[in-house]
Amino acid sequence: MLSFAEEIFLLALDDKQGVIKPLPVSALDYALAGALLMDLALQDRIDTDLTSLSVTNTQPTGDPILDDTLRDLQQKPEPQPTSFWLKYFADQSKRIQERVLARLIQKGILKQENRRILWVFEVRRYPLMDNREVKEVKTRLRELILSDDIPDPREVVLINLGNACRLLDDLFTPAEYEQVRSRITALARLDLIGQEMAKSIREIERTMAIAMSMTMMA
Amino acid sequence: MNISESKQGNVTILVAQGKLDATSSPELDKRISSLVENGTRQIALDLAGLDYVSSAGLRVFLSAAKRLKQAQGKLALANLSAQVQQIFDIAGFESILPIFKTVNEAVDACAI
Numbered sequence: 001m002l003s004f005a006e007e008i009f010l011l012a013l014d015d016k017q018g019v020i021k022p023l024p025v026s027a028l029d030y031a032l033a034g035a036l037l038m039d040l041a042l043q044d045r046i047d048t049d050l051t052s053l054s055v056t057n058t059q060p061t062g063d064p065i066l067d068d069t070l071r072d073l074q075q076k077p078e079p080q081p082t083s084f085w086l087k088y089f090a091d092q093s094k095r096i097q098e099r100v101l102a103r104l105i106q107k108g109i110l111k112q113e114n115r116r117i118l119w120v121f122e123v124r125r126y127p128l129m130d131n132r133e134v135k136e137v138k139t140r141l142r143e144l145i146l147s148d149d150i151p152d153p154r155e156v157v158l159i160n161l162g163n164a165c166r167l168l169d170d171l172f173t174p175a176e177y178e179q180v181r182s183r184i185t186a187l188a189r190l191d192l193i194g195q196e197m198a199k200s201i202r203e204i205e206r207t208m209a210i211a212m213s214m215t216m217m218a
Numbered sequence: 219m220n221i222s223e224s225k226q227g228n229v230t231i232l233v234a235q236g237k238l239d240a241t242s243s244p245e246l247d248k249r250i251s252s253l254v255e256n257g258t259r260q261i262a263l264d265l266a267g268l269d270y271v272s273s274a275g276l277r278v279f280l281s282a283a284k285r286l287k288q289a290q291g292k293l294a295l296a297n298l299s300a301q302v303q304q305i306f307d308i309a310g311f312e313s314i315l316p317i318f319k320t321v322n323e324a325v326d327a328c329a330i
Contacts, residue, residue: 046240047240047273049273056239150284190311191276193273
């Protein structure tokens with residue numbers, strides 16, 4: 001089974017171009033941070049409530065990225081708010097992305113290609129070698145959202161991550177998406193870490209929009 | 219956390235008391251799983267004595283609701299304390315779980 005960080009990376013990848021799709025500012029950074037925390041939560045290593053996140057089990061998971069995350073979470077003697085840790089890991093997103101990419105290449109799901117544009121600029125692309133996992137996740141999420149089924153906790157996390165990065169509209173026609181938008185919002189609310197992650201992304205977007213409008217007015 | 223069990227007709231009433239967090243949630247999860255595996259299809263949860271629910275606790279309710287729906291059963295919750303109601307409101311759990319003020323209402327909803 002793929003980790004949430006791997007799943008969201010694959011969902012965010014334009015499989016024809018082998019590059020990350022255009023996403024809201026910082027969305028992938030926070031989605032990867034949220035993915036790590038939600039994986040640890042579902043593996044019973046951390047727990048959260050409306051005020052804080054605490055480590056409940058320090059036993060390693062066997063996943064090196066998650067275990068480094070778990071180790072970082074133990075650095076603070078007092079429990080911190082979930083938003084604190086989301087920012088902490090979002091700030092390390094580049095390093096996390098590289099590790100996630102390396103894992104997906106190692107698993108034979110992606111391959112790395114270096115191309116030159118105008119014989120000068122080297123561009124790195126990551127075409128999909130095996131799209132079964134991505135297809136399966138997209139089909140499962142589409143069916144779940146179109147039905148009135150109750151999601152399991154893992155599906156809630158995937159909906160949350162996809163919705164935060166605005167990737168779920170790709171699964172539907174525009175007319176369908178209008179119809180399921182409120183169900184997506186309701187399902188994404190069911191996870192507290194996911195709610196904090198979405199809130200952080202919205203706040204950054206709002207700040208960026210204000211900064212841009214002030215620049216245009218100046 | 220304490221869990222006690224009683225029956226009203228075909229409906230099993232589970233009374234959960236204390237804190238539902240990462241430490242205690244496996245106990246409630248196992249209890250509900252075991253009931254469903256043994257054929258119980260209607261469960262009313264009396265949460266009057268539950269004064270704290272964390273993310274791990276919320277996932278127990280989500281999994282239980284899914285499990286019972288897949289088995290064509292019913293789960294209803296009743297008697298939420300103000301603290302628990304707050305976390306349910308924020309997480310929007312009323313969209314997937316029927317929540318009632320009294321245990322009798324929850325039992326009636328399950329029995330239909």
